[in-house]
Amino acid sequence: MLSLHSEKEGVRLGAEPVATRELDHSAAIVALQQFGKLVEKIRDVELHLMGGKGSEVYIYGAFNAGTVPAYVTLDCANSEGVLFSTGNAQVRKTVLPESWEVLFTCVSDSSAPRVTLKPLYSVSIRNRV
Amino acid sequence: MASTQELVTNVFLVIERLTPTSYAFQVLNSRQKPVWASMNIAGSMETQIEGVEGSTVTVHVPSMETHLLAKLIVTSRSRVQHSFSVTEKNLKWLELELERWAKGCREALQNRDVDTCSGDLFGTTEWGHFVDPYFMPGPAAVTHGEARKGLIWKRPSEIFAGEFKVFLGDIEPNDIQQGTLMDCWLMCALASLAERPQLVKRLFKTTEVSPYGLYRVQFCKNGEWQTVTIDDYFPCDGRNAPIFSRSNGNELWVMLLEKAYAKLHGDYNLLKLGLSREGMIDLTGCPTLWYNLESEEVRRILQADLLWPLLMQFDQDAALIAASTPGEDKRSESRPQDKKGGLVPGHGYSIIQVREAYGHRLLNIRNPWGDFEWEGAWSDQSPLWTGDMVKAINPVLNENDGMFWMNYEDFLRHFNGVTVCLVKPFYEARYKGVFERICEGEYFYTYSHCYFTLKAEERTRVYIGLHQEDERIFGVSAKRPNLDLGLLVLEQKAGHLRCIKRKECTTDRQIELEIELKPGQTYLLLPCSSGCRLQAPNPGPAEPLTAKNPQFRSTLLDVFHKATQQKPGFMSFPEFRDLLAVIGFEIDQSYYESCLEVYPSSADGLTREGFVGLMLFKAGEKGEVRNR
Numbered sequence: 001m002l003s004l005h006s007e008k009e010g011v012r013l014g015a016e017p018v019a020t021r022e023l024d025h026s027a028a029i030v031a032l033q034q035f036g037k038l039v040e041k042i043r044d045v046e047l048h049l050m051g052g053k054g055s056e057v058y059i060y061g062a063f064n065a066g067t068v069p070a071y072v073t074l075d076c077a078n079s080e081g082v083l084f085s086t087g088n089a090q091v092r093k094t095v096l097p098e099s100w101e102v103l104f105t106c107v108s109d110s111s112a113p114r115v116t117l118k119p120l121y122s123v124s125i126r127n128r129v
Numbered sequence: 130m131a132s133t134q135e136l137v138t139n140v141f142l143v144i145e146r147l148t149p150t151s152y153a154f155q156v157l158n159s160r161q162k163p164v165w166a167s168m169n170i171a172g173s174m175e176t177q178i179e180g181v182e183g184s185t186v187t188v189h190v191p192s193m194e195t196h197l198l199a200k201l202i203v204t205s206r207s208r209v210q211h212s213f214s215v216t217e218k219n220l221k222w223l224e225l226e227l228e229r230w231a232k233g234c235r236e237a238l239q240n241r242d243v244d245t246c247s248g249d250l251f252g253t254t255e256w257g258h259f260v261d262p263y264f265m266p267g268p269a270a271v272t273h274g275e276a277r278k279g280l281i282w283k284r285p286s287e288i289f290a291g292e293f294k295v296f297l298g299d300i301e302p303n304d305i306q307q308g309t310l311m312d313c314w315l316m317c318a319l320a321s322l323a324e325r326p327q328l329v330k331r332l333f334k335t336t337e338v339s340p341y342g343l344y345r346v347q348f349c350k351n352g353e354w355q356t357v358t359i360d361d362y363f364p365c366d367g368r369n370a371p372i373f374s375r376s377n378g379n380e381l382w383v384m385l386l387e388k389a390y391a392k393l394h395g396d397y398n399l400l401k402l403g404l405s406r407e408g409m410i411d412l413t414g415c416p417t418l419w420y421n422l423e424s425e426e427v428r429r430i431l432q433a434d435l436l437w438p439l440l441m442q443f444d445q446d447a448a449l450i451a452a453s454t455p456g457e458d459k460r461s462e463s464r465p466q467d468k469k470g471g472l473v474p475g476h477g478y479s480i481i482q483v484r485e486a487y488g489h490r491l492l493n494i495r496n497p498w499g500d501f502e503w504e505g506a507w508s509d510q511s512p513l514w515t516g517d518m519v520k521a522i523n524p525v526l527n528e529n530d531g532m533f534w535m536n537y538e539d540f541l542r543h544f545n546g547v548t549v550c551l552v553k554p555f556y557e558a559r560y561k562g563v564f565e566r567i568c569e570g571e572y573f574y575t576y577s578h579c580y581f582t583l584k585a586e587e588r589t590r591v592y593i594g595l596h597q598e599d600e601r602i603f604g605v606s607a608k609r610p611n612l613d614l615g616l617l618v619l620e621q622k623a624g625h626l627r628c629i630k631r632k633e634c635t636t637d638r639q640i641e642l643e644i645e646l647k648p649g650q651t652y653l654l655l656p657c658s659s660g661c662r663l664q665a666p667n668p669g670p671a672e673p674l675t676a677k678n679p680q681f682r683s684t685l686l687d688v689f690h691k692a693t694q695q696k697p698g699f700m701s702f703p704e705f706r707d708l709l710a711v712i713g714f715e716i717d718q719s720y721y722e723s724c725l726e727v728y729p730s731s732a733d734g735l736t737r738e739g740f741v742g743l744m745l746f747k748a749g750e751k752g753e754v755r756n757r
Contacts, residue, residue: 001352002562002581002656003594005416005555010586011646013558015579021567024576027617027655030626054425057613057634057659083661086572104572105659107613110636 029100032061042123045070045095047103056110058117060103064095068125074103075120081112133157137215140164143195151179154198158190160217166190167214168199171290174208176201183369184290187281220281227266227282227362230254235262242731243738244356244698248341258284259343259360263738264392266362272398273603282362283369284342289379295336295344297380300326302479303530305383307497308373312400314453315390316374316497317477318408319383321449321550324481328413328449328552332386344381346389349414351690352596352639353559353697357389364397373397377499395603395683403601405451405477407638409550413449414557416592416641420547423455437490437537440547444483449550452478452494454543472503472543480547481532486521490537493524502533509533551592561694562656564612566663575660580653585646593618595632595656596639598690604683612658614640619653626653634659681748682741689740699733700740 004013018024036048036059044066051058064070076082077089084091085105095101108115131145139159147153156166170176171184178186179200190196203209237250243263251259260266268276285293302320307313322328330336334345334356342361347354363371363384376383390411391397406419420427420436430436443450456474473496482493491507507513509526511534524534535543563578583591595614600606615634619626632642634657646652692708693700700708702721709716724730728739735743 001596002560002654003352003414003596004558004583005551005592005594006557006585006589007553007555007591008585008587008589009556011556011589011591012582012584013560014582015560015562016582017579018577021569021574021576023580023655024574024657026626027619027628027657030619030628031617031631034628035631051633055633056636057615083659085575085659085661087568088572091572105634105661107634107636107659107661 028102045123047121056108059105070095071124073122078118081109081115083107140215152201156190156198157195163191169212172210175204176207181368230256230260231262231265242736248343251341261360280364283365293379295381304376310373314403314405314477315408317405321479406548417550440483443549450480451548452544453546455545496531499531507534566660577656580655583652587648589646594641615657617655685741700735
């Protein structure tokens, strides 16, 4: 439920249905660009992380500054007490040149005895066919 | 000198004059079975049963034992009228009788909506009043867990001596007397509300005593206003005293509100331990800010000395302010008898005033217990209260009313959180949304089913909240714990999105964000969640979920909530049809209307209870229902 409280009248709230996750994806990339920080760079592919100390939700994204598609792997299988949005602790995605890709969101599990996030980042470049 | 009379066969009353102003009434039970003996002194003048506020008292007398029934206190001007009754009917019998009456009320409700029906519907029943079939007075209403022994459910006429009202005179924080439930967080929020009586009154749809014992209260739960209908049976001890929160006088509003809130969650026990912030949101529906005094963010505010002027401003704006102490509240259930005061760990307090005079920063704080006050600097007996300070602040001192003064430095030392509820004449809008988790390829993604647009005609400050089903409600956390929630405020310029404000994803019941809108600018609001907690539980043997399992009802309520988009609380024909289509059933309008005739409903459609009743019936027809 979304609630809105306005101190003045004349505020219009509209709701627009969303059929795909496209807007969510675009918005996550915008947020990564504005608030994320570069944590690692392999070849021309940057790994960005949004969510710092004290956060319970971390979003990983990759930006390919190169000219050829990159094959990105982020493996967090060695982490403890962390839940992954994709349903899997390992994600492999193709990032097109000059493009961003959200890799996954992970959430610390408050019920877990220990929380450690251990990301393993690797990139392979696909040769042009 | 004692006198003895036989009340009924083999049960004797022994009256002994203890002093010129007190008499002991004892019951001797010579039967082979235990009995319940009651004494009623209604109509007496200047007469009191010691330790009992009402006019009746009931005791359980085991076989072949003598028990004190009452100690009567009289004066030279007393006129005593008393009557006695003895029954072998035990608590179990009373429970069964209430169960029968509740069943009768369910039948009387038939296809009516319990939240809108008239109370006189129950006036013609054999028992003449409403007994809530959806929150039956009994052990399950107190706790779904181990039953608390020795509780008797009593109506106000049995609890209070003389006349009682829903509101007796003005509403004041000191009306509230917290019971043994450890719901100080709720009582603290309520005490803050009581500073503004109109805020309390607007929660009550029933403001006068109902002759049929039917009352309605509303709460803003899970982000939407909901009406809760209750009967007027309250859990009491053997002396007819309510065991949970109550008013100090002969008024019902505290007991009614606590009971309705307990029904909303599933039982009284589910109200144990909480945050005043959550109580304030549920009681006002207004934006609420929380300052965690131990967080880095607030420490920065404190270092810059910005919290004090903020508190002063909130107080001037008549915001509701509460504060909490660190630790665990182990004292509400059994108040410490050995101490008269001090701060209680893990406890919620209301901040009544924020004042500054002669360089002293002081806060007026109230313990919802109505006693047990701070005894340090600036407390009631403190020598720091000079004539000038008394003149400047005008404090109420020397009363053991739970209200005390404390300086800001001590406050920061002893409290760990401040809640501020912004109660203003807001323009308010609410919209129900849904997160969907989908699988694309080998990965899952979660996204909001809609985004929101926001546009203001003039520069305006707005507060945006995102609320989810409270995991305090019975069955919710077992189905799905709180999701992490986040909110992005975006603007689109030259075809590009830009995030102008965000609330980072947090696992909480609700999140809130404040933003100043520029005139004419269109903003996009996008709720987000990682969806991690929407994942199916680890594969394993499915637990059978039978129709009798309370979890089944909770799941049905969840389904109802998600399927009703048009009007909260009612399921229309298209919603009902579409829901059943998902599970492979095709129905037409005439089938829906036949359901409305049999199950609780209104002109707006099938009610929550109607839907649950219908589904429980269908589940019963199909046999055991299994989790998939």
